[in-house]
Amino acid sequence: MRFFDYLDGTLCAEAVPLAKIAAAVGTPVHVYSHATLEHHFKVMKAAFGDLPVHICYAVKANSNRAVIATMAALGAGADTVSEGEIRRALHAGIAPQGIVFAGVGKTDQELRFAIETKVRQINIESMSELERISTIAAELGQVQDVCIRVNPDVGAGGHAKITTGKASNKFGVSQDLAEKLYGLADQMPGVRPVGLSVHIGSQIIDLAPMELAYQKLADCVVRLRTRGLDVFRLDLGGGLAATYDENGIGPDLAAYGTMVRKLVGHLDVELEIEPGRLIAANAGVLVSRVIVTKENGGKSFLVVDAAMNDLIRPALYEAYHQLLPIQQARPDAALTPIDVVGPVCETGDTFAEERLMPPIQSGELLAFMSTGAYGFAMASTYNSRPLAAEVMVSGDRWQVVRPRQSYEDMFGTEILPDWL
């Protein structure tokens, strides 16, 4: 579901023509739809019915503070994976009690910051991390709530690079070790074990691997309770897919809710989920202008002013993004195969190969659809290209939520050594 459609032949974000935004702030520009963000939060929430669930928006998918604040206003918490993300979440209005801190390599400094901030929960990924958290918290005279992240040895997701739940992945600890750590944590001065967490991958459509993982989590809860340990929270992770393909199918959220209820509904635990992509992907588009069209080696190329530094998913994951001309093509327009590429000096800077496109000329505008998650968030200034502007739309209102980076901001803080 997304609120980007043609109105009178021109592609709009909600009620605002994208061409108007492009004319005002230039291209490339990431445009987010407030209504789409809200919609996805609400359908996610609705899928759980009356189950007690705390939705922690995974900030890494799109960390613009306007996006996080949109989630905060809906009552969401935040799933964070660095001190920077915790700071962003706080700045965007998410209370410490709504913030989960996860990640496989948290430094002592980050842990201390999280503990001092009194975040809701830290998800533990190793024995040493557990010990470090207890030590730091005890030093501060605090007791930190923790979940142990179980690696259920179940892989899932749209690409090998985004699978996180296999035993051979770097994430979490085995069920056996998780249960052992839980018992140890119970005896440590600086931590209180409250539950278990799992996150097996991203862009997951098939619910079967999730079901398997949640079943393993539920089994762990029963075994821990048999040992007399208190378990009252389960963090079910993120990973539900967004629909990128125009005809594509997404995960069945009602079925997801039913599955969760069946597997953990009877355990009397509070639940957390950490959707990122599902919330943000379809809430964003990247608007770009065609610089030039050219023929080479029998192929046709469309060179646009967005590049892999603005949207790396196609280069990194072979990801598919629908491409729409801002001026709607005539219904009878002939489609021809064309490679859509950016200006960066790498062949990997290719958005689409042999994509069937209507005729399109230099100077025209194009939208890469469903770029709201892992789009700007993964942007860089490679090739010394400034970070693109970000805009949020709500109804007929729109506002720049991050201006295009200036050259001064890009390299003005670099320092030439004295000897030069």
Ligand SMILES: *Cc1c(COP(=O)(O)O)cnc(C)c1O
């Ligand atoms: C990346 C991540 C998420 C969000 O994943 P999505 O696929 O964007 O929903 C949630 N939890 C953890 C621990 C993550 O690392």
